[in-house]
Amino acid sequence: MVTARPPRVFRATGAVVLLGLSAVLAVFLLGDAVVRSGPVNAALLAPWPLLVVWGVYVAGVASDVRADATGVRVQNLLRRTWVPWGRVDRISMRWQLEFALYGGQVLSSFGGPARSRPRRLGVGGEKEHGNAEEEDGIAALHRLRAESVPDVGDAVVHGWDWPMIWTGLALGVWAVNAVIIAH
Incomplete structure (x- = not known):
């Protein structure tokens, strides 16, 4: 549950x-x-x-991305799209965050997470404290998707x-x- x-x-x-x-x-x-x-x-x-x-x-x-255990809502300017996790084939980052949906559609996001840059090595050759992999936004979306119960029956909903x-x-x-x- x-x-x-x-x-x-x-x-x-x-x-x-x-x-x-x-x-x-x-x-x-x-x-x-x-x-x-x-x-x-x-x-x-x-x-x-x-x-x-x-x-x-x-x-x-x-313009943001909101994700929970049931799905993800992408708002680009004034347009909103809600996608259940069961409809998401993959999450990737090109110029911006993209959700590839089953059926070939691609939903791009204006706002949203970005990959963290690799941390510099501090004094002594150790990584600096800061953005760890677990704080990476893309990794958080992958975790939310992995923790969800996929329900392919739900439809993608578009709104304003x-x-x-x-x-x-x-x-x-x-x-x-x-x-x-x-x-």
Whole structure:
């Protein structure tokens, strides 16, 4: 019997840091706009830096791989695909993480784990402490797949990240209205 554990989440390295930096920059720019030209003009300028922050979030943080004992969910930008482990033929890394499915399909992931680089030899010819093989993301996915109970009957499910789509549409409508009001 497979024990229920929360899914393991793999994100692109540095995505959260980039999101934080872009959010700080957006707050700074909007604060400067409020001080220099007032809250009305700042409201007309606001959708543009917010669209940039939204884009960084969608591309970096939301694009991830979540795996548990039942399968793996890959989110690329706004598209989500859930694959049960029984449908995965192999997991490999080319330019990005790829799941080869039975039937010949290949599911590539924008975000997700990467292979650890080999550790340098420290003083005395011993390996440095750090990313051990057990911390490698690809190895963790292989372990989760090996621990699962394969059920070939489940289907691959495709879907959309609707909350992020609606947020992007709202920001787009706000930006169009700001252009119309400004002209």
